[in-house]
Amino acid sequence: xxxxSLLRSPGPRSGAGLIRDLAKLARLRIKSxxxxxxxxxxxxxxxxxxxxxxxxxxxxxxxxxxxxxxxFILALRGxxxxxxxxxxxxxxxxxxxxxxxTTLVTHQIANIIEIGVAILIGGMIGVTIARRIAMTAMPExxxxxxxxxxxxxxxxxxxxxxxxxxxxxxxxxxGINSVSKIEMALGIAIGAITFSGSVxxxxxLSGRMRxxxxxxxxxxxxxxxxxxxxxxxxxxxxxxxxxxxxxxIVGLTVLAFVIGFLLIIPIGGADMPVVVSMLNSYSGWxxxxxxxTLGNTAMIITGALVGxxxxxxxxxxxxxxxxxxxxxxxxxxGADAGGAGGGEAREQRPYKQGSADDAAFMLKQAEKVIVIxxxxxxxxxxxxxxxxxxxxxxxxxxxxxxxxxxxxxxxPGHMNVLLAEASVDYDKVFExxxxxxxxAQCDVAFIIGANDVVNPAAKSDKSSPIYGxxxxxxxxxxxxxxxxxxxxxxxxxxxxxxxxYMDQTMMLLADAKKMVExxxxxxxx
Amino acid sequence: MDFISILSIFVMACFVGYYVVWxxxxxxxxxxxxxxxAISSVIIxxxxxxxxxxxxxxxxxxxxxxxxxxxxxxxxxFAVTERMLxxxxxxxxx
Numbered sequence: 001x002x003x004x005s006l007l008r009s010p011g012p013r014s015g016a017g018l019i020r021d022l023a024k025l026a027r028l029r030i031k032s033x034x035x036x037x038x039x040x041x042x043x044x045x046x047x048x049x050x051x052x053x054x055x056x057x058x059x060x061x062x063x064x065x066x067x068x069x070x071x072f073i074l075a076l077r078g079x080x081x082x083x084x085x086x087x088x089x090x091x092x093x094x095x096x097x098x099x100x101x102t103t104l105v106t107h108q109i110a111n112i113i114e115i116g117v118a119i120l121i122g123g124m125i126g127v128t129i130a131r132r133i134a135m136t137a138m139p140e141x142x143x144x145x146x147x148x149x150x151x152x153x154x155x156x157x158x159x160x161x162x163x164x165x166x167x168x169x170x171x172x173x174x175g176i177n178s179v180s181k182i183e184m185a186l187g188i189a190i191g192a193i194t195f196s197g198s199v200x201x202x203x204x205l206s207g208r209m210r211x212x213x214x215x216x217x218x219x220x221x222x223x224x225x226x227x228x229x230x231x232x233x234x235x236x237x238x239x240x241x242x243x244x245x246x247x248x249i250v251g252l253t254v255l256a257f258v259i260g261f262l263l264i265i266p267i268g269g270a271d272m273p274v275v276v277s278m279l280n281s282y283s284g285w286x287x288x289x290x291x292x293t294l295g296n297t298a299m300i301i302t303g304a305l306v307g308x309x310x311x312x313x314x315x316x317x318x319x320x321x322x323x324x325x326x327x328x329x330x331x332x333x334g335a336d337a338g339g340a341g342g343g344e345a346r347e348q349r350p351y352k353q354g355s356a357d358d359a360a361f362m363l364k365q366a367e368k369v370i371v372i373x374x375x376x377x378x379x380x381x382x383x384x385x386x387x388x389x390x391x392x393x394x395x396x397x398x399x400x401x402x403x404x405x406x407x408x409x410x411x412p413g414h415m416n417v418l419l420a421e422a423s424v425d426y427d428k429v430f431e432x433x434x435x436x437x438x439x440a441q442c443d444v445a446f447i448i449g450a451n452d453v454v455n456p457a458a459k460s461d462k463s464s465p466i467y468g469x470x471x472x473x474x475x476x477x478x479x480x481x482x483x484x485x486x487x488x489x490x491x492x493x494x495x496x497x498x499x500x501y502m503d504q505t506m507m508l509l510a511d512a513k514k515m516v517e518x519x520x521x522x523x524x525x
Numbered sequence: 526m527d528f529i530s531i532l533s534i535f536v537m538a539c540f541v542g543y544y545v546v547w548x549x550x551x552x553x554x555x556x557x558x559x560x561x562x563a564i565s566s567v568i569i570x571x572x573x574x575x576x577x578x579x580x581x582x583x584x585x586x587x588x589x590x591x592x593x594x595x596x597x598x599x600x601x602x603f604a605v606t607e608r609m610l611x612x613x614x615x616x617x618x619x
Contacts, residue, residue, distance in 0.1 A: 065570075068567070069538070072567070073542075073545060075560060075564060076542075076546060076549065076560070076561070077545050077548070079549045079550070079553045079556060079557050079560070080548045080549055080550060081550055082552065082553065082610070082613040085553055085556065085610045085613065086607070086611070089556075089560060089603060089606050089607055089610055092560055092563060092564050092603060092606075093603050095564065095567075096563070096564065096566075096567060096569075096599055096603070099569075099570055100569060100570070100573065103569075103570045103573045103574060103577075104577070107573070107574060107577045107578055108577065108578065110577065110580070111576065111577065112577075114576065114589060115573065115576050115577065115589070118576065118589045118592040118593045118596065119593075119596045120596075121593050121596070122592065122593040122594065122595065122596025122597040122598075122599075122600065123596050123597075123599075123600040124600075125593075125596075125597045125600075125601070126596060126597040126598065126599065126600030126601030126602070126604065127600050127601065127604050129597070129601050129605075130600070130601045130602075130604035130605035130608060131604065133605065135609070135612075138555055138605075138609075141559075141605065142555075142558050142559060142562060145559075145562045145597075145598050145601060145602060146562060148566075148594045148595070148597055148598045149562065149565050149566055149568065149594075149595070149598055152566065152568050152569070152572060152591045152594040152595045152598070153568055155572065155587050155588070155590050155591035155594070156568055156571035156572050156575060156588070156591050158584075158587050159571070159572070159575030159576075159579060159585075159587040159588045159591065160571065160575065162579070162583055162584035162587065163578070163579035163580070163582075163584035163585075165578075166574055166575060166577075166578035166579045166580075166584070167571075167574060167575075167578075179528060276558070277558070280558050280561060280562065283562070283565045284561065284565050286565075286568070287565045287566075287567060287568045288535060290568055290571050291531075291535075292531060293571075294574070296571070297531075297534055298567050299567050299568060299570060299571070300531060300534050300535045300538060301534065301538040301541075302564050302565055302567045303535075303565065304535055304536075304538035304539040304541075304542050305538060305541070305542040305545070305546075305561070305564070306542075306561040306562075306564065306565040307539070308539055308542030308543045308546055309542060309546040309549075309557060309558075309561045310558075310561070312543065312546045312547060313546075313554060313557070313558070316551075316554075404551075404552075406551065411554075411558065412551070412554035412555060412557075412558065413551060413552060413553060413554030413555035413556070413557070413558075414555055416551070416552040416553070416554070416555065417555045417556070417609055417612070420609070420612040420613045420614070421612050423614060425614060426552055426614065429552060431551050431552075
């Protein structure tokens with residue numbers, strides 16, 4: 001075995017010391033010889049593997065995977081503040097390197113070159129995508145990455161099914177033991193749902209597919225029926241004789257791909273933050289299920305972390321929209337945008353329209369300005385112009401703060417990343433509950449590309465679809481500027497917004513980026 | 526390891542995940558998703574075992590395919606997280 005080549009396999013430079021230590025440890029054990037031989041025997045002999053739960057028999061190997069798991073916990077822990085976050089990310093890389101290297105040194109590798117090439121190809125594609133992707137495209141990138149985890153889980157599940165001996169899953173009669181089969185089937189099913197669901201989410205987020213919900217008749221019956229069939233197939237698969245398993249697992253895989261597709265197509269664009277979080281959660285559960293199959297603690301810990309993370313994010317998103325998780329998953333929100341909005345009454349109401357010069361003049365006079373960005377800012381790529389505006393205003397002694405609603409944009413934290421990209425200091429950026437009381441003391445609320453998150457109907461109108469959703473109290477601000485492309489469109493929820501027609505509101509109807517650039521010109525001049 | 530030990534680890538990890546994730550600042554929720562994406566590709570462990578030990582035949586190629594997919598995610602996920610986190614800056618004293 002060529003362990004030197006392992007040193008060159010994926011490892012961040014910062015973690016090189018640790019990796020070297022680990023490799024040394026591995027080499028030491030190879031010198032002693034016995035351990036590795038013992039492991040190889042364990043790995044290939046069905047008699048020993050009949051314990052059923054994989055290979056992690058050597059305590060050192062199990063320990064290494066556990067350490068990898070702990071590094072992943074530290075990676076997430078680092079994200080509790082921007083200062084520690086980069087260190088956290090490095091921990092994540094170290095954890096991954098430990099997991100990969102441990103796997104490689106403890107298995108007989110017949111085809112290290114092919115594996116190296118596979119990692120190299122994947123790594124190059126991954127790094128290229130990561131370097132080139134625009135920050136505004138982050139939601140679809142994350143959805144795309146989720147689909148890859150899902151597909152990888154399906155493939156690993158299938159590999160384990162096709163070659164159970166390699167994973168030590170054989171029982172005494174030469175079949176795969178039932179518990180492993182259930183875990184395997186669940187891993188494949190969750191992975192397949194994650195894959196096809198994420199592909200749809202990716203298509204919707206990147207505009208390759210219309211964001212509007214696609215509603216099949218009797219979709220709840222179809223979906224529940226399909227899910228039930230998958231569970232039945234899992235049970236049959238677990239109980240089937242070794243020769244009869246193939247059609248069951250094929251059927252299960254196909255149905256899981258189909259249900260992932262069916263589950264996501266009825267969900268509209270506004271609910272995408274929930275969907276992306278939910279798929280994030282699924283990708284974790286898929287990894288955990290495979291971890292159970294392989295008896296691998298690193299996979300189980302990571303799967304549980306990621307699963308919990310996605311679930312919590314989904315919950316936060318639902319809470320921020322005052323919607324039930326199940327109602328979001330059932331889909332259909334925003335489908336009746338035209339009908340429910342009461343179109344004819346809306347167009348009649350008077351509103352004030354202003355120009356960039358008016359806005360610039362009043363912004364200069366202000367003492368305190370709160371900017372509320374929304375998805376429209378991302379679409380128009382207005383974050384850099386907005387930052388320039390902030391700088392110009394601060395030069396004039398105006399205090400500028402940013403207010404971010406949890407569901408602004410298409411994924412959790414979307415606006416924060418865009419503002420960070422434009423080098424807005426993060427200590428000027430505030431969450432809904434931290435800043436909402438300040439609107440009463442602010443001179444200008446500057447709404448750019450947001451709509452539903454400032455709609456007072458959420459507080460007052462019980463019939464409104466967004467009733468109960470926590471919103472910014474912009475009506476308390478002395479002056480409201482509302483940048484919007486035209487008066488025609490309404491928010492994703494398809495409801496009219498009283499803020500447009502308030503006395504203190506000035507509508508700035510233009511592309512968000514152009515409007516802010518014009519304001520900047522006026523401020524500068 | 527027997528099923529119950531593994532289940533114990535899983536349940537404990539769920540609780541750890543619950544508390545750790547609640548402590549993540551909302552401003553970093555996008556990097557959180559990117560990094561969880563990267564670490565969930567630890568599934569590469571299974572792919573490597575398949576590619577390494579399955580011998581010749583279909584299982585090996587399926588495993589190699591999974592190695593490629595998981596590597597895209599690992600490298601892409603960590604790199605994009607790193608890129609995002611590098612952008613979060615505090616006010617510099619001028």
